Amino acid sequence: DGGITQSPKYLFRKEGQNVTLSCEQNLNHDAMYWYRQDPGQGLRLIYYSQIVNDFQKGDIAEGYSVSREKKESFPLTVTSAQKNPTAFYLCASSRMGHTGELFFGEGSRLTVL
Amino acid sequence: QKEVEQDPGPLSVPEGAIVSLNCTYSNSAFQYFMWYRQYSRKGPELLMYTYSSGNKEDGRFTAQVDKSSKYISLFIRDSQTCDSNTYLCAMRDDQAGTALIFGKGTTLSVSS
Numbered sequence: 485d486g487g488i489t490q491s492p493k494y495l496f497r498k499e500g501q502n503v504t505l506s507c508e509q510n511l512n513h514d515a516m517y518w519y520r521q522d523p524g525q526g527l528r529l530i531y532y533s534q535i536v537n538d539f540q541k542g543d544i545a546e547g548y549s550v551s552r553e554k555k556e557s558f559p560l561t562v563t564s565a566q567k568n569p570t571a572f573y574l575c576a577s578s579r580m581g582h583t584g585e586l587f588f589g590e591g592s593r594l595t596v597l
Numbered sequence: 598q599k600e601v602e603q604d605p606g607p608l609s610v611p612e613g614a615i616v617s618l619n620c621t622y623s624n625s626a627f628q629y630f631m632w633y634r635q636y637s638r639k640g641p642e643l644l645m646y647t648y649s650s651g652n653k654e655d656g657r658f659t660a661q662v663d664k665s666s667k668y669i670s671l672f673i674r675d676s677q678t679c680d681s682n683t684y685l686c687a688m689r690d691d692q693a694g695t696a697l698i699f700g701k702g703t704t705l706s707v708s709s
Contacts, residue, residue, distance in 0.1 A: 524605060528699075584646055
């Protein structure tokens with residue numbers, strides 16, 4: 485079945501630790517995105533990538549880093565520089581030229597202890 | 598002023614009611630308008646997609662865009678308990694490669 489797989493679903497981290505969230509898609513989509521969702525805040529864009537080895541910052545990129553070495557994969561690292569990392573993280577993908585139709589993964593819930 | 602405004606609710610209606618969900622926006626360059634539905638603790642899924650102004654109907658759902666007023670709506674007819682979800686509006690402009698801007702989402706509860 486085609487889709488987007490995010491892992492882990494739940495993650496706990498101590499303050500000061502970096503953590504990497506995985507996102508893999510087998511939809512052959514060119515574009516991939518990371519969003520953060522907080523209660524009452526909606527979805528806010530962290531980073532997005534339209535092609536391999538290229539990515540752009542979204543509205544809240546500070547404290548995060550990404551890589552796009554393969555078309556299928558777009559991992560997100562939450563660094564210790566992110567002041568308030570506890571959130572629900574959503575990865576999405578879309579076909580080139582169809583950036584309105586996003587396919588989302590199930591999400592990863594990160595809690596910093 | 599935020600680019601996209603959406604009342605978070607919660608909105609509670611009885612089964613069978615007509616539901617109206619709305620968003621306003623400030624960027625007149627927005628051309629593509631979407632409604633996503635999000636089940637609790639899941640990723641959103643696309644519900645409706647419209648381009649520019651006008652109406653689009655799909656079953657019990659109607660999406661309406663009024664660009665002159667910078668206002669979009671999603672109507673749900675004959676609402677059912679399974680419609681209880683969070684609904685997010687999203688939009689973007691015509692430039693290639695720009696990402697979606699989402700509203701905060703409205704939580705809808707339909708009671709039997």
